[in-house]
Amino acid sequence: MKRVPGTRPSHEPVSELTTARLSVYLRSLDALEAAGVNTISSRDLAEQFQLNAAQIRKDLAYFGEFGVRGVGYYVKDLRRHLREILGLNRQIKVIIMGAGNLGLALADYPGFRHDGFDIVALFDTARDKIGQYSKGGVLIRPARDLPRVVEREHVEIALIAVPAAAAQTVLELVIESGIKAVLNFSPGTLRAPRGSKVKNVDLTLSLESLSFFLARGGDEHTE
Amino acid sequence: MKRVPGTRPSHEPVSELTTARLSVYLRSLDALEAAGVNTISSRDLAEQFQLNAAQIRKDLAYFGEFGVRGVGYYVKDLRRHLREILGLNRQIKVIIMGAGNLGLALADYPGFRHDGFDIVALFDTARDKIGQYSKGGVLIRPARDLPRVVEREHVEIALIAVPAAAAQTVLELVIESGIKAVLNFSPGTLRAPRGSKVKNVDLTLSLESLSFFLARGGDEHTE
DNA sequence: GTTTGTGAAAGATTTCACAGCG
């Protein structure tokens, strides 16, 4: 299938594995651009994260023809395209549900701001927390302000960092308020309401997977 | 291939996807046992996390024949087996590199202790942090104590929560000290030294994947 | 010459479907 450069065959479904890699490529391109590198080949990119060069070319080809044969990819161009594809060419407003240790740490996480994500507010139900600020200056608001803030500020993403028992209820509140995309840090699976996307960062599960590795004999069979 | 119940065909390689699901199953079994449920079928389990029943049976069958035909799986039994398979039938000592916001939050994260993971110490290089404690009472130690603590306390897992620029160096220190399994929270790919296992929790990447979902048209094509 | 974009092959994972056991 032939395509005009920069055009994407809109809405062919793209696998999550592919999109996760796009983020990885983008990070590398940031560094390359900062270092003043002009072009990069799929082979050189692949080397960096021990990946197959054809895979990188395929991943990119889902979205257009960004490369130049015999040359590779122009770093600046490709970076711009990836940012556009990932929807990072604008500010995205984010709220955090739960102002516990984790919620507060996420509110001040420098990586988010750096990437164009704007943490608008924390929400909690504990009386004594409401009205306080995170170290980095994010206000903690009462849960009842949620719909108003989401609407007024055009919030698009919510992080859920509340205790497991409250997570499903909080998710539903968040979705009702009009948010479509959620990153959940509480353990256990949530039922994602239709039309919404819920991604999980399961800390316990990650640790258990390391425990499994150790239990299986540790180093014996590692690449 | 026939197997004695509870015997596992040691060291056939098992996919990460499978082992991640084992953790998920285990969590559900914890709840079922607490609720006094005696047996559970693969179908009922599958329903809970919209998964195919055959997949659950296959996942379990890698490790032995735990089920009873016509009945299902005995909750208590299966839970015990899964804990054993995942290596959770003992305390695992964990350290955290980096006593910033994130490191401190992880040190006090209740889910870890609850699951048998014991956070032994935080490590940092900042003078003013050393000697302090996290809210939950974990001591912050200077990086130079690392080898001693790891050896004396038999630490098996390190979490890395330092700025991206320091992450690779810290990883190498950790591995030198004798640790084989690492959970990395700093963005970007680390080169895992041979014989070690490095798992990444990439917060920025997770958010970007939500951004992609929103950029693609949000709800239109969700299940 | 080099490197992309892409069909076709290989490999991995999931689902189907059913024999066999309790």
Next chain:
DNA sequence: CGCTGTGAAATCTTTCACAAAC
């Protein structure tokens, strides 16, 4: 009868290999 354990089929993902472009 109901449910597990498992080969075989279907699907999804990665890798190969090469024609076409610069």
